[in-house]
Amino acid sequence: MGHPSMPLTYTYTRSHMDKRRSSRLQKSAPNDNVSNALGAIRVLGIELIEDELRPHLNTVLTTIKEKKKGAAEQVAISGILPILALCLRSKGALTLVTAKLVSELAKESVVRKGFAEAGLVSALLFVLTGADQELLFHAARAISRMSYNSLKQQEQLLRQGAVPRLIAVLLRFPNNEALEEVCLLALCNLSDMGxxxxxxxxxxxxxxxxxxxxxxxxxxxxxxxxxxxxxxxxxxxxxxxxxxxxxxxxxxxxxxxxxxxxxxxxxxxxxxxxxxxxxxxxxxxxxxxxxxxxxxxxxxxxxxxxx
Structure with missing residues (x-):
């Protein structure tokens, strides 16, 4: 004798609920992490507290390199670009990680259009007068990326003396092939022929x-x-x-x-x-x-x- 049909029911245990909550957190975590990091940079950047700023700069750098959706837009409206310019000019322990971050941000059109107003163009050119070759590499790469296929950025950089600084780097470090190549590409991009x-x-x-x-x-x-x-x-x-x-x-x-x-x-x-x-x-x-x-x-x- 058959049993009467019973309606299907689902029972959500605590483990099921935890899994769903964990899934939602994982989806929102990248943007939340960036928001928290950007907020911290805005607060801590005024005094350039290096030990506290570095992990937040690294968080933003990692997120931008991984091309997380919406991360570039968050940076563009965050107001941290003037702080990044200040970090570049400080010649402190944050300068290198900041140069790496600015180099990655230079690929994002929504961010780089604010570089000049925030003082990042002049800050990058200031960095090119230094002697740290790794720092020079990232600064030259940022200039190369922001000037690629952008007449407005090319004009800004040319007016502020990008060419003589890049040539000076080529003359000072003839044996650094990676630095040489990025400077040459930057020169080509500045000429709109890159x-x-x-x-x-x-x-x-x-x-x-x-x-x-x-x-x-x-x-x-x-x-x-x-x-x-x-x-x-x-x-x-x-x-x-x-x-x-x-x-x-x-x-x-x-x-x-x-x-x-x-x-x-x-x-x-x-x-x-x-x-x-x-x-x-x-x-x-x-x-x-x-x-x-x-x-x-x-x-x-x-x-x-x-x-």
Missing amino acids: EAEEAGMIWERGVSVRPEEMVFHGVSPQTCGFSSSVTLVRVSQWAPGQYAVSIEVFQRCSSSFWNCHANKRAAGWFPLSGLGGCSNLYKLIKYSARNVPRKRSLKTRVFHTLL
Whole structure:
């Protein structure tokens, strides 16, 4: 004999409730942690209490590096940017972690647009006059990131003397390859001819036939595989303490592209299939149609600067 059907019921024990509460806390914890850290930085930053400030700066740094949703927006409206500028200028134990944080924040457009008003632009340039190479690296990276593809930021940095400070760093530390590369990328970005960090540009020193000149070549392979962007940076001294910096960008097509095009041209067919994702497709077609050589200058920018 069958038993009558019984309605389904759910019993929530304390363990179930604890799990649900824990889940909610885990979802809200990142933003709560950032809010708490930002609040602490606002309060403690006035007196620059290093031991108490450092963990809060590290919390914000970690959250920004992990790209937590909404974290950049929280920083933008928090009011801590002037405090970060003060930390950079303090030359204390907080300067390095602050430089790392500012470098990460420079990637966030919602944050970096407030850099100038908060005094962070001048603070970063002040840091570039120091001798700590790790600190110089993060300051130069921040300048590179904030000036990439941003005419307004480029103008602000150029007006405040970013170029001579970057050149001075190149001259002072010629054996630090990482610092050299980030300074070169910053110069290219300031000239509005830079590549994104993700492009994976590889730099190497060239040989100069002129005295008092440094030559650098940067190569950035394109995703389509048929061309590469080549950047040439020359730093030339033309008088004591006076330098000219020229930046040129070339588009170089691989031999495989030209061979492929030459073989197909006789048949009246151009191999367009498979190139749809190539950002330089139009340039490749235009140069090929004109039968230009494999190297051709695209853009040139020259800075004259006093050190």
